[in-house]
Amino acid sequence: MEALADYFKVFSEPNRLAVLDTLRGGALNVTAVVERTGLSQALVSKHLKLLTIAGVVRRRPEGSLVFYEVIDKGVYKLMQQGEKLLLASRRQKINALAASI
Amino acid sequence: MEALADYFKVFSEPNRLAVLDTLRGGALNVTAVVERTGLSQALVSKHLKLLTIAGVVRRRPEGSLVFYEVIDKGVYKLMQQGEKLLLASRRQKINALAASI
DNA sequence: CTGTATTATCATGATGTCGTTATGTCGTTG
DNA sequence: CAACGACATAACGACATCATGATAATACAG
Numbered sequence: 001m002e003a004l005a006d007y008f009k010v011f012s013e014p015n016r017l018a019v020l021d022t023l024r025g026g027a028l029n030v031t032a033v034v035e036r037t038g039l040s041q042a043l044v045s046k047h048l049k050l051l052t053i054a055g056v057v058r059r060r061p062e063g064s065l066v067f068y069e070v071i072d073k074g075v076y077k078l079m080q081q082g083e084k085l086l087l088a089s090r091r092q093k094i095n096a097l098a099a100s101i
Numbered sequence: 102m103e104a105l106a107d108y109f110k111v112f113s114e115p116n117r118l119a120v121l122d123t124l125r126g127g128a129l130n131v132t133a134v135v136e137r138t139g140l141s142q143a144l145v146s147k148h149l150k151l152l153t154i155a156g157v158v159r160r161r162p163e164g165s166l167v168f169y170e171v172i173d174k175g176v177y178k179l180m181q182q183g184e185k186l187l188l189a190s191r192r193q194k195i196n197a198l199a200a201s202i
Numbered sequence: 203c204t205g206t207a208t209t210a211t212c213a214t215g216a217t218g219t220c221g222t223t224a225t226g227t228c229g230t231t232g
Numbered sequence: 233c234a235a236c237g238a239c240a241t242a243a244c245g246a247c248a249t250c251a252t253g254a255t256a257a258t259a260c261a262g
């Protein structure tokens with residue numbers, strides 16, 4: 001349970017999800033991620049490091065650039081599954097509200 | 102992204118996952134969850150409240166007891182998908198280690 | 203070798219989360 | 233209504249996480 005919770009924690013941060021989102025199309029270097037997310041360079045670097053440690057992303061230095069890419073695209077499936085449940089839970093909450101009137 | 106991150110945050114806490122796990126078989130009242138998890142009553146109550154607010158769990162008072170049950174069992178599928186990716190990422194980390202030797 | 207671009211790290215402050223203890227609330231029972 | 237059991241909430245301390253600004257480390261160009 002502990003390890004699973006830690007794994008989900010990786011996806012529990014908006015900026016980290018935004019970073020992951022930029023990597024949908026394939027590998028990008030840090031600056032590219034910075035530009036596409038609008039986040040600070042230091043912040044992007046830290047999130048990418050965390051994602052690397054979590055085993056979600058692979059680091060590949062190339063010259064003076066460092067490219068990052070998602071290892072298992074199944075993470076996007078996980079996110080999609082999360083979205084789906086999120087929407088369902090919203091409908092649920094609306095129903096609960098309506099029932100309480 | 103924000104909302105999705107918040108949703109994943111619900112599953113990013115070991116004790117909360119443990120609580121959810123006790124509800125796999127169906128509705129349970131608070132004391133039953135306390136007994137099965139070994140967590141304090143106050144803590145279980147708080148986690149159940151959070152799960153309720155998140156729309157993951159439904160609260161149903163019955164006499165002096167309060168039963169909770171998972172609304173959409175899809176959350177267990179989400180957890181399963183998380184487990185799967187977690188295991189894959191572990192294999193990945195081992196490979197990365199091996200490659201670095 | 204110097205300077206520059208790219209990426210990583212550090213130190214810090216602000217904020218959030220978790221768990222505990224104590225107490226409050228509500229329903230039931232005698 | 234008094235007492236009890238079940239559950240919820242409040243207050244608090246400990247700790248984790250996040251974002252920032254400044255600075256380091258690295259690779260490359262000139």
